[in-house]
Amino acid sequence: MPKHILILMAMSAEASPLISRLSLTAVAQAPATSSSTFSLPYETYTGSFTNSMSITLLTSGKCATHGVDNVGTLHAGLMTMYALREVQGSDKYDLVLNAGTCGGFISKGCSIGSVCIPEHAAFHDRRITIPGTPFEAYGDGKTHCHTGESGNVTQISSIRESLNYLGGGVTTGDSLDHTAEDMLKMMANGSTVKDMEGAAIAKVCELAGIGYLGVKVVTDLVDGERPAFEEFLENLGTAAKSLEEAVPKILEFLDKEEKAQA
Ligand code: ADE
Numbered sequence: 001m002p003k004h005i006l007i008l009m010a011m012s013a014e015a016s017p018l019i020s021r022l023s024l025t026a027v028a029q030a031p032a033t034s035s036s037t038f039s040l041p042y043e044t045y046t047g048s049f050t051n052s053m054s055i056t057l058l059t060s061g062k063c064a065t066h067g068v069d070n071v072g073t074l075h076a077g078l079m080t081m082y083a084l085r086e087v088q089g090s091d092k093y094d095l096v097l098n099a100g101t102c103g104g105f106i107s108k109g110c111s112i113g114s115v116c117i118p119e120h121a122a123f124h125d126r127r128i129t130i131p132g133t134p135f136e137a138y139g140d141g142k143t144h145c146h147t148g149e150s151g152n153v154t155q156i157s158s159i160r161e162s163l164n165y166l167g168g169g170v171t172t173g174d175s176l177d178h179t180a181e182d183m184l185k186m187m188a189n190g191s192t193v194k195d196m197e198g199a200a201i202a203k204v205c206e207l208a209g210i211g212y213l214g215v216k217v218v219t220d221l222v223d224g225e226r227p228a229f230e231e232f233l234e235n236l237g238t239a240a241k242s243l244e245e246a247v248p249k250i251l252e253f254l255d256k257e258e259k260a261q262a
């Protein structure tokens with residue numbers, strides 16, 4: 001059962017209300033434990049939840065060139081590896097919780113503000129079809145979400161059922177919009193929601209042997225009428241407030257289960 005939780009979020013606007021709600025404190029400079037000379041943009045916050053869980057939260061920080069949040073799979077993967085290798089203290093993390101906004105599919109029951117806890121993650125824009133080889137499946141990169149070392153997939157379902165959140169898959173790519181080919185792949189991936197980080201973080205977690213739990217709030221409707229960016233900008237603030245509510249509920253669920261089993 002998780003006690004040391006690593007929360008990973010792409011955008012500071014998504015994370016700010018949650019950081020305040022959990023009373024997390026900014027760590028001036030992430031304590032590097034290797035001889036890396038990289039200057040990394042990730043911002044680290046620490047604290048605890050109900051005195052029984054330690055929380056470390058990282059955001060992707062800003063692009064030094066463009067001044068915007070480092071969204072997308074490149075920084076998602078790098079931040080995850082950085083956090084798992086460099087930021088953790090003497091105790092290893094038990095679980096990675098990836099919270100953020102997403103596009104949602106009306107056809108899968110999403111509306112603006114829906115919360116999804118995906119059961120699996122995959123990519124929709126890595127088209128590597130070379131007949132007779134497994135490159136296509138490699139590109140799709142499907143990963144199962146779970147909460148623990150023993151691959152506890154059922155706990156994901158019980159969390160979302162008890163909190164009445166949506167399940168299904170998160171499909172990940174490096175664009176806010178999508179092409180017709182992306183749409184085919186997103187459907188083949190069994191996706192309820194679409195984001196720009198989930199599958200990348202889940203894949204690094206798989207490599208590291210740690211559980212990945214996604215919490216995704218819908219800001220825009222992928223199979224709706226309007227451009228994603230319009231709805232995204234309109235709903236980012238309320239989605240961040242919704243993450244501020246949803247993440248503590250999930251932590252509470254995990255905490256209660258831990259205490260029940262102690
Ligand atoms: N985050 C919020 N909305 C999104 C979308 N439509 N695609 C990818 N990431 C998102």
